[in-house]
């Protein structure tokens with residue numbers, strides 16, 4: 117391969133139940149900070165480590181599609197939704213690596229600090245470092261990853277020698293670095309949004325209007341056992 121730097125693609129996994137401005141703003145800022153060519157949103161199908169999502173796979177996919185359709189760098193990757201079995205990020209990243217074979221692309225797996233702290237529970241989590249860089253974003257109410265002493269020992273050891281604050285380092289190899297990005301802290305979560313909507317409270321300005329309208333039209337979080 118040539119000595120040209122790798123181009124960078126962000127891979128943003130999550131339940132997106134529903135997608136909100138916390139997710140979207142992080143993706144937008146990372147495009148600028150890391151000069152990402154693209155961000156691929158990767159909604160989880162049946163997550164192994166948490167409760168079943170409240171909204172159906174179909175609703176989560178449409179909501180995400182609505183939220184990102186105006187952004188030419190944002191893409192929806194629904195491969196995990198199409199799997200009938202549990203979905204694993206490592207498997208998706210393996211597939212993506214195969215699809216980009218021969219291209220000088222490095223993946224940046226985007227993860228909030230709350231999810232990062234639980235990484236050692238993930239299926240084959242150490243392989244993530246072989247398949248992508250990890251880009252961690254802070255989240256209000258959670259410890260800052262800047263404070264590495266707070267990390268669980270297994271995670272701290274796995275990340276040792278991988279930390280970098282040099283964006284250009286991510287372009288020199290296809291995987292293996294851990295980068296902490298400083299993005300605007302938005303105290304928004306899907307749980308709060310679902311709770312507000314179920315309680316009949318306003319969730320406006322926490323997520324895009326078209327997503328909120330979709331939720332209202334299809335009663336995604338209000339009626340039980342219907343349209344899910």
Ligand code: ATP
Nearest residue numbers: 129130131132138227228231255302304305306307
């Ligand atoms: P829930 O409350 O249902 O867990 P959530 O708001 O945490 O929803 P997820 O779909 O679980 O959203 O999160 C997907 C990814 O986005 C995770 O890595 C999570 O840490 C990150 N993330 C979610 N919300 C924010 C936010 N407000 N700021 C930064 N990162 C976020």
Ligand code: MG
Nearest residue numbers: 131230231305
């Ligand atoms: Mg979450």
